Amino acid sequence: MFSRRGFLGTAALVSASAVSGRVQAASIPEAPTMDKVVMQPPLHPINGPDYRPVVTLNGWSLPFRMNGDWKEFHLVAEPVVREFAEGMKVNLWGYNGQSPGPTIEAVEGDKVRIFVTNKLPEYTTVHWHGMIVPSGMDGVGGLTQPHIQPGKTFVYEFEMRKSGTFMYHPHSDEMVQMAMGMMGMVVVHPRDPNFRPVDRDFVFVMSTYRVDPGTYLPRVNEMTDFNMWTWNSRVFPGIDPLPVRLGDKVRVRIGNLSMTNHPIHLHGHSFAVTCTDGGWIPESAQIPETTTDVPVGAVRVFDVLADNPGDWAFHCHKSHHTMNAMGHEVRTLIGVSRKDLAKAVGKLAPDSMAMGSTGMAMGNMEMPAPDNTLPMMTGNGQFGPIEMGGMFTVMKIREGLARDDYRDPGPYQFPQGTVAYEIASPAAEPPRQPAAPMPKMKM
Numbered sequence: 001m002f003s004r005r006g007f008l009g010t011a012a013l014v015s016a017s018a019v020s021g022r023v024q025a026a027s028i029p030e031a032p033t034m035d036k037v038v039m040q041p042p043l044h045p046i047n048g049p050d051y052r053p054v055v056t057l058n059g060w061s062l063p064f065r066m067n068g069d070w071k072e073f074h075l076v077a078e079p080v081v082r083e084f085a086e087g088m089k090v091n092l093w094g095y096n097g098q099s100p101g102p103t104i105e106a107v108e109g110d111k112v113r114i115f116v117t118n119k120l121p122e123y124t125t126v127h128w129h130g131m132i133v134p135s136g137m138d139g140v141g142g143l144t145q146p147h148i149q150p151g152k153t154f155v156y157e158f159e160m161r162k163s164g165t166f167m168y169h170p171h172s173d174e175m176v177q178m179a180m181g182m183m184g185m186v187v188v189h190p191r192d193p194n195f196r197p198v199d200r201d202f203v204f205v206m207s208t209y210r211v212d213p214g215t216y217l218p219r220v221n222e223m224t225d226f227n228m229w230t231w232n233s234r235v236f237p238g239i240d241p242l243p244v245r246l247g248d249k250v251r252v253r254i255g256n257l258s259m260t261n262h263p264i265h266l267h268g269h270s271f272a273v274t275c276t277d278g279g280w281i282p283e284s285a286q287i288p289e290t291t292t293d294v295p296v297g298a299v300r301v302f303d304v305l306a307d308n309p310g311d312w313a314f315h316c317h318k319s320h321h322t323m324n325a326m327g328h329e330v331r332t333l334i335g336v337s338r339k340d341l342a343k344a345v346g347k348l349a350p351d352s353m354a355m356g357s358t359g360m361a362m363g364n365m366e367m368p369a370p371d372n373t374l375p376m377m378t379g380n381g382q383f384g385p386i387e388m389g390g391m392f393t394v395m396k397i398r399e400g401l402a403r404d405d406y407r408d409p410g411p412y413q414f415p416q417g418t419v420a421y422e423i424a425s426p427a428a429e430p431p432r433q434p435a436a437p438m439p440k441m442k443m
């Protein structure tokens with residue numbers, strides 16, 4: 001016999017599950033957390049349709065549990081400490097131990113239930129950017145749901161109606177929360193594993209911060225003058241390389257939740273943009289590119305055949321975005337005698353350097369800097385200083401890497417005779433054409 005209480009409970013379960021299955025959400029799944037800043041191995045599917053999982057630069061994919069036919073994830077919004085690169089740690093807000101939050105991976109047609117627990121000091125929500133969800137699951141605080149107050153857990157339930165690459169971020173005190181690093185990527189694999197398969201699949205999101213040298217917190221009111229241009233809240237040389245096996249078909253999925261556009265450029269190859277957050281681009285509409293602009297609040301995905309072995313720079317083409325902490329009010333000093341200037345400036349600000357009377361190239365001379373910041377131009381390659389920062393890393397294409405081996409293969413061994421070289425012999429006189437006589441002018 002049913003007790004009255006048990007009977008009501010069962011009745012509630014039946015009617016609710018007919019609509020959304022929400023009563024099954026009663027037990028909240030564990031919330032995994034991550035404290036490592038290097039790319040974690042891909043999370044292979046344990047059931048359902050097969051897919052090639054993505055890897056997240058300096059990040060990870062969120063494990064899930066099955067509950068009936070629902071995939072259940074648990075995001076925890078919370079304060080985190082993120083190392084941008086060695087020597088600089090910043091207090092951010094993120095999810096499950098990191099900013100950005102973990103990548104959420106699922107398959108087209110999956111029913112997902114995403115629990116969101118708020119451990120921030122203010123309310124939040126999660127908006128599923130680019131995804132086709134019921135209006136009440138869209139995560140716009142005030143408009144489609146009450147804000148999630150500190151200490152509370154909300155549940156989002158929807159079907160992954162289309163495959164592709166999407167983003168998540170708060171729609172609740174949005175300016176502050178995104179300036180603090182709250183964002184992440186969603187990858188929905190096609191149900192058909194033969195739809196445009198690739199061998200390696202990378203994902204990251206771009207965000208920018210203004211963290212003044214010697215401080216530990218972004219200035220959340222900054223609108224344009226950022227000094228940390230990050231991929232997954234990391235800057236060069238802290239951004240993972242993209243190790244690729246020669247001959248692999250490679251996909252790179254890029255989200256932009258910063259305040260400006262980023263033209264992303266890959267050396268040594270041409271690629272095609274195959275997908276946006278709006279969906280897959282038909283082959284007939286794809287254009288060969290070497291740089292693709294990723295607009296604000298958008299996703300661009302490109303596919304490239306890695307058929308050219310080597311170390312290939314991969315970076316934003318706005319040259320100020322491949323620099324770290326940098327003041328933009330610095331005067332141009334090219335041509336100025338720096339001797340006296342350096343003395344005068346040194347007296348006023350011992351930590352600073354007067355630079356740039358012949359350009360800004362600094363070679364290996366990284367100057368002492370205030371605590372908790374990064375040199376503007378840094379990093380060393382096998383031939384010397386790389387002098388980059390910010391949104392810069394390297395695609396490392398090598399023969400014979402194992403299928404899921406994403407470890408840094410080290411510097412490229414250039415085949416003999418394939419590196420640009422210095423020539424010592426004197427330059428010959430350039431050939432000159434005899435000047436034609438000028439026509440006489442009548443005065």
Ligand SMILES: [Cu+2]
Nearest residue numbers: 262316318321
């Ligand atoms: Cu940029």
